[in-house]
Amino acid sequence: MSNADFADGDHFSAAAVSPAADLQDVSINCIDCSKDFLWSAGEQAFFRDKRLENPPKRCKECKKAKNERLAAIATAQQSGVKQRIEVIVSCAKCGESTTVPFYPSQGRPVYCRSCFLELNPSILNGNQPES
Template structure:
């Protein structure tokens, strides 16, 4: 049976359908959703903008280094520590 819940962000009522309840049970979720769909989407978008720059396509910091194999200048999306070699795209592809 469908349940009517109240969104903790906007205070509006929303339906927690029987199908959604079955999905939550299948996934092993212990709690019912606390937010309506629009608030869940807005919250997900906000959290995506904070720390998932690589996944969301946001601004990502690149570091300029010299390739350990050919010596060409390249940029990498991580800060090299100097412990492991860093390769340009071509050398990395060829080494695989």
């Protein structure tokens, strides 16, 4: 009797933990390098497990590169050394190449200095120290 019970229970629990059968590998376009990468069902299950709502935006390499950038910045901040960052971007208004002292986030326009000041004239009157 106990044998049959055990077998039943075993079968039942095995069905209950069937691994994320509703998930399928998804192809996502990386916002950094614009290449498609695979978001596997296993990773989706992991995200769901962690209650992360937003799917990844970057492929593994870009994510790693981003983490390294952030880590470098964090290290510089901890050591008190001011890190000078220069990222080359093109101005969203006039299209000129310009360098900015930060890593622009995707989807947010970046302007060259003159366009930026044009759009934010109050900064000229503010206490933004000139470097």
